[in-house]
Amino acid sequence: MKLIEVTDLKKYFPVRKGIFSKSDKYVHAVDGINFSVEEGKILGLAGESGCGKTTVSKLLVRLLEPTNGKILLEGEDIAHKKGKKLKEFRKKMQMIFQDPYGSLNPRFTVMDTVAEPLIIQGIGTPEEREDAVAKALDIVGLKSPEEFLFRYPHELSGGQRQRVAIARALVIEPKFVAADEPVSMLDVSIRLGVMNLMLELRDRLNLTIVFVTHDLACARYMSDEIAIMYLGEIVEIAPTEELINNPKHPYTKALLSSVPIPDPSEKRKRIEVKGRVSTPIDPPHGCRFAPRCPHVTAKCKKKDPHNVRVSDKHLVACHSFKS
Amino acid sequence: MGIIEIENLKIYYKTVKGYVKAVENVSFNIEKGETMGLVGESGCGKTTIGMSIMRLLPRNAKIIGGKIIFEGEDLIKKREEEMEKIRWKEISMIFQAAMNALNPVYKIENQILEAIYAHENISKKEAVERVSRLYSLVGIDPRRAKEYPHEYSGGMKQRAVIAMALACNPKFIIADEPTTALDVMVQDQIISEIKEIQKKLQMTMMYISHDISVIAETCKRIGVMYAGGIVEYADAIPLFKKPLHPYTKALMNSFPSIKGEKKKLTPVPGEPPNLLNPPSGCRFHPRCSKAKSLCRKKAPKFVEYQHRHFVACHYVG
Numbered sequence A: 001m002k003l004i005e006v007t008d009l010k011k012y013f014p015v016r017k018g019i020f021s022k023s024d025k026y027v028h029a030v031d032g033i034n035f036s037v038e039e040g041k042i043l044g045l046a047g048e049s050g051c052g053k054t055t056v057s058k059l060l061v062r063l064l065e066p067t068n069g070k071i072l073l074e075g076e077d078i079a080h081k082k083g084k085k086l087k088e089f090r091k092k093m094q095m096i097f098q099d100p101y102g103s104l105n106p107r108f109t110v111m112d113t114v115a116e117p118l119i120i121q122g123i124g125t126p127e128e129r130e131d132a133v134a135k136a137l138d139i140v141g142l143k144s145p146e147e148f149l150f151r152y153p154h155e156l157s158g159g160q161r162q163r164v165a166i167a168r169a170l171v172i173e174p175k176f177v178a179a180d181e182p183v184s185m186l187d188v189s190i191r192l193g194v195m196n197l198m199l200e201l202r203d204r205l206n207l208t209i210v211f212v213t214h215d216l217a218c219a220r221y222m223s224d225e226i227a228i229m230y231l232g233e234i235v236e237i238a239p240t241e242e243l244i245n246n247p248k249h250p251y252t253k254a255l256l257s258s259v260p261i262p263d264p265s266e267k268r269k270r271i272e273v274k275g276r277v278s279t280p281i282d283p284p285h286g287c288r289f290a291p292r293c294p295h296v297t298a299k300c301k302k303k304d305p306h307n308v309r310v311s312d313k314h315l316v317a318c319h320s321f322k323s
Numbered sequence B: 001m002g003i004i005e006i007e008n009l010k011i012y013y014k015t016v017k018g019y020v021k022a023v024e025n026v027s028f029n030i031e032k033g034e035t036m037g038l039v040g041e042s043g044c045g046k047t048t049i050g051m052s053i054m055r056l057l058p059r060n061a062k063i064i065g066g067k068i069i070f071e072g073e074d075l076i077k078k079r080e081e082e083m084e085k086i087r088w089k090e091i092s093m094i095f096q097a098a099m100n101a102l103n104p105v106y107k108i109e110n111q112i113l114e115a116i117y118a119h120e121n122i123s124k125k126e127a128v129e130r131v132s133r134l135y136s137l138v139g140i141d142p143r144r145a146k147e148y149p150h151e152y153s154g155g156m157k158q159r160a161v162i163a164m165a166l167a168c169n170p171k172f173i174i175a176d177e178p179t180t181a182l183d184v185m186v187q188d189q190i191i192s193e194i195k196e197i198q199k200k201l202q203m204t205m206m207y208i209s210h211d212i213s214v215i216a217e218t219c220k221r222i223g224v225m226y227a228g229g230i231v232e233y234a235d236a237i238p239l240f241k242k243p244l245h246p247y248t249k250a251l252m253n254s255f256p257s258i259k260g261e262k263k264k265l266t267p268v269p270g271e272p273p274n275l276l277n278p279p280s281g282c283r284f285h286p287r288c289s290k291a292k293s294l295c296r297k298k299a300p301k302f303v304e305y306q307h308r309h310f311v312a313c314h315y316v317g
Helices: A053-060 A083-090 A110-121 A126-139 A158-170 A188-205 A216-222 A240-245 A250-257 A298-302 B046-054 B080-086 B108-119 B124-138 B142-146 B154-166 B184-201 B212-218 B236-241 B246-252 B293-297
Strands: A002-015 A025-038 A042-046 A068-073 A093-096 A176-180 A208-213 A225-230 A233-239 A307-311 A314-317 B004-015 B018-030 B035-039 B061-070 B091-094 B172-176 B204-209 B221-226 B229-235 B303-306 B309-311
Touching: A002 A053, A002 A208, A025 A042, A025 A053, A025 A208, A025 A225, A025 A233, A042 A053, A042 A216, A053 A093, A053 A176, A053 A208, A083 A093, A083 A110, A093 A158, A110 A126, A110 A158, A126 A158, A158 A188, A188 A208, A188 A216, A188 B246, A208 A216, A216 A225, A216 A240, A225 A240, A225 A250, A233 A240, A233 A250, A250 B184, B004 B046, B018 B046, B018 B061, B018 B221, B018 B229, B035 B046, B035 B212, B046 B061, B046 B091, B046 B172, B046 B204, B091 B154, B108 B124, B108 B142, B108 B154, B124 B142, B124 B154, B124 B184, B154 B172, B154 B184, B184 B212, B204 B212, B212 B236, B221 B236, B221 B246, B229 B236, B229 B246
Parallel strands: A042 A208, A042 A225, A093 A176, A176 A208, B035 B204, B035 B221, B091 B172, B172 B204
Antiparallel strands: A002 A025, A002 A068, A225 A233, A233 A314, A307 A314, B004 B018, B004 B061, B221 B229, B229 B309, B303 B309
């Protein structure tokens, strides 16, 4: 079953020159993307900084309202829900943020932080909430929760903070979690612990996760499927091993070829890509990657490429690929 | 004989809670023309070692003991005025550009010129020419030298910081996380440029990073640090083929890769210790699966177990 399905999702931000001037230009942060995630699966959303992956994760949990498009959660469109109706849906979806130092209120104890979603949603009595908090902390691997309940964030290590942030996301038993670079601020040995925890929770609670990352090795480790974003668009989406071993889009190929490999006897072939990412302010027609693409043709600059089916679940948006 | 030899270096930070034992009995040497990598998690002391060689440690840091021998002379014994002549001229450092290594209110050219004038008595014309040469070397259009840092992209800023480090033809360069804040593709370009420049100029380098894959790609010789000490020091290929220290093994097992088979990885249990009160004996023992009672009591010696392969563990192999 598709738990979440996104069609033609767009988010434009106005560019203002001054306080009073009206904006006539827009940053096309997310520009017409489509994907769906099956229940209990993890989709990795990868790309370089500024490609719009964080905006997508915020749209999915409706921290932002999309400019256009549909977000179906269990078949119901939440793209433009407001107020009470949106709050009802928030029980089903939660977010984990990148920086565990910034996402926890320094004046809240762990108990306050993790119980807050329950209080906001009006779930349970204070005793029941305390039990739910203790259970959530136990689930995220903070064994003997009583030791942590009344601590403040500054009394926790980075890994423990991120576990608290995960406990807060899970305490109301959501079906869907958007995780925005949840491990990029953590040290190597702790990073792996948090990733393993998320995988384990997915199995145990049948969670559906969109895992946003710039690190393709982490994306591979975590995801069932990977979508590669470039300048607001998904250029390629495929099951993880298929994408890693058989990439079709020139950008995906270049990106994969630039990932360093932890083995000095391995020599990798680099694909050099010229120039840098162009601006997302009112981008011209045609393929966004065309100015940097080694296989560019005249058609690429005129016409937006449509998704071409490589195989059943492998889609690529490139003119040069013929199925 | 190495160009730089570090012997039993010990550095503590004084804090209100007591002494943080940041670097404890670190010894290694780097041969001329070699690229040495120092890898470890944050807080393991790798930057402290780099800063101590440059004598740029913060004021609350104190070198308790040991020697930093550069071309036969102990840098720790040098007076500040003598160090000023060595710093940047003989030994320089590539900082992480994202961490404000560039002054935002000066044109980049002037910042590089400042470094050149401080050490060399040359005409403005010569110096400006050198800046353009450096810019071509690191792959930026020399005409852009007259711009301010905010006009540069992240990758260009990092290239400018590299140009600045090369300004006085140093013999030894310390690169401290030079690509950490950059996007993968830019990181890849910078790494290959650093490697090329290193080869071309036959420089000796120390490359500091938390990322074992970056170190694997750039360095011939690798030191693995944990909680203030080097636990293993060896040539890159044997180190990756057959790591001897349990922490090195664990660290290599903590990195997912895009190559090879996808497998489940197991992290090191626990977290790095607080260096205010480091564990007794071997500092890794609370997290080590092979720890025995000896490990709790006695710190292991750093010995050459095989040719050019040093390790600090009671139960090697």
